[in-house]
Amino acid sequence: MKQKEFFHNIDDLDTGIKRVLGEGISTRIFCGQQAMLSVVTIEPNAKGQIHAHPQEQWGFLVEGSGIRIQGGEEIVIKKGDFWQTPGGVDHGIIGGPNGAKVLDVFSPPRDEYKTSGSGFGIN
Numbered sequence: 001m002k003q004k005e006f007f008h009n010i011d012d013l014d015t016g017i018k019r020v021l022g023e024g025i026s027t028r029i030f031c032g033q034q035a036m037l038s039v040v041t042i043e044p045n046a047k048g049q050i051h052a053h054p055q056e057q058w059g060f061l062v063e064g065s066g067i068r069i070q071g072g073e074e075i076v077i078k079k080g081d082f083w084q085t086p087g088g089v090d091h092g093i094i095g096g097p098n099g100a101k102v103l104d105v106f107s108p109p110r111d112e113y114k115t116s117g118s119g120f121g122i123n
Contacts, residue, residue, distance in 0.1 A: 010039055010062065010103070019120040022049055024095065027104075029113045037110035040102040042066065042095035050092040051120045057085040058105040065096030 003082045008015055008030060010069025016028030016039065024046025030037045030119070042064070044065070050069060059068070060082040067081060070091040077083075077100075085091050106113070 002059045005059070010101075017048055017114065018116050019113065021120055025093075031114055034108060036106040036113060038104040038113065039105065040100075040104060042093065042100040042102065043094055044097055046095045046099070048092040048094070050090050050119055052088055052090045052121075053110060054087040055106045055108060056087050057091075059083050059085070060103045060105075062101040062103055064098050064100030066095040066100045067096075069093065080087050 016030050019027050021067050025048050026041035027038045028038045065078050070079050072088050
């Protein structure tokens with residue numbers, strides 16, 4: 001197995017499993033055996049659906065700003081902030097005035113994110 005297949009670039013829009021999560025929110029997903037990365041692009045002021053899933057999730061704000069809604073609280077986030085969302089906790093995000101780019105890490109991987117499509121893959 002060639003090792004190059006395990007290397008990616010956050011700005012290469014042609015890579016990853018693509019999903020449209022909602023109006024103005026899209027992602028590219030990279031799945032491993034024990035964890036999954038999701039590079040989420042959020043347009044200015046776009047609002048993500050409040051949802052929960054059993055997987056633990058970590059988020060890192062790579063670019064922009066926004067509001068992280070988690071457990072009923074609204075927390076202003078800026079570039080460089082990162083957060084943990086335990087499994088089962090309601091959460092969502094609102095993009096800032098210039099949008100945002102978030103790197104999410106899920107463990108274990110979310111089965112519903114292993115294929116392209118749309119939505120958060122929740123009931």
